[in-house]
Amino acid sequence: MSAQSKKEQVRELRERGFVVVKGLVPSERCAQIKRLALQQLDEAAQPLEYEADLRYPGAPESKLAPGGHTVRRLLDAYGRDALFRKWATAPEIKGWMELYFGEPPRLSRAHHNCVMTKHPAYGSLTGWHRDARYWSFERDDLVSTWLALGPETVRNGGLWFVPGSHAMTFTSERFDAQKFFRADLPENETLLRRAVSPELEPGDVVFFHCNTLHSAGQNLSDEVKFSLVYTYHGTSNVPLPGTRSASKPEVAL
Numbered sequence: 264m265s266a267q268s269k270k271e272q273v274r275e276l277r278e279r280g281f282v283v284v285k286g287l288v289p290s291e292r293c294a295q296i297k298r299l300a301l302q303q304l305d306e307a308a309q310p311l312e313y314e315a316d317l318r319y320p321g322a323p324e325s326k327l328a329p330g331g332h333t334v335r336r337l338l339d340a341y342g343r344d345a346l347f348r349k350w351a352t353a354p355e356i357k358g359w360m361e362l363y364f365g366e367p368p369r370l371s372r373a374h375h376n377c378v379m380t381k382h383p384a385y386g387s388l389t390g391w392h393r394d395a396r397y398w399s400f401e402r403d404d405l406v407s408t409w410l411a412l413g414p415e416t417v418r419n420g421g422l423w424f425v426p427g428s429h430a431m432t433f434t435s436e437r438f439d440a441q442k443f444f445r446a447d448l449p450e451n452e453t454l455l456r457r458a459v460s461p462e463l464e465p466g467d468v469v470f471f472h473c474n475t476l477h478s479a480g481q482n483l484s485d486e487v488k489f490s491l492v493y494t495y496h497g498t499s500n501v502p503l504p505g506t507r508s509a510s511k512p513e514v515a516l
Contacts, residue, residue: 273363276406368495
């Protein structure tokens, strides 16, 4: 990836709130990461988050209900294996984030830092939201990387984004008590009609801003979907003391 193409990608992120970089991870490396994720899912290797923990629409009502032990996320991907860590701190990620932030980047281990799994039948729908809703930093300027470990489409619960929403200001009334963007409000519904869902192939990476409105549907296929997700910020944008954002040591790239 040339320096010029990186500049174009960063420009698109600034303008649209997200950008898709095709084929950033070679197919064999991507397959290795997916095999490891499958193994750890089969072993139920802790720490895990279950769909029943959050109870989003479509999730089991409890861990005792059918599908109650459906995993939503393999938590702390950075701490799970050297293969996950290698991607989190890869030179291509470091260079990209340095260009975006204009300073050395840091990996947050308190947010995302996981393998997202979306299962058929019991994988839930994720409503419209901004990731910054529960994050506490001096500035809402963080970027997440979403590495597709397999095909991602609308059918298997791929991501949806509202272009330009990261730069918009909304009153609190446009969100519900859980800070999800209310799709039932006419003014919100009009905005959400602009949403797009990029189709991803294994090795594609989506870079998206923490204030970009996004959502994901349920997995209507017959295979589990895997995505490796990390979040980064510039060194000068520090987590606020005493918050969840400051609860785990960060990683300097």
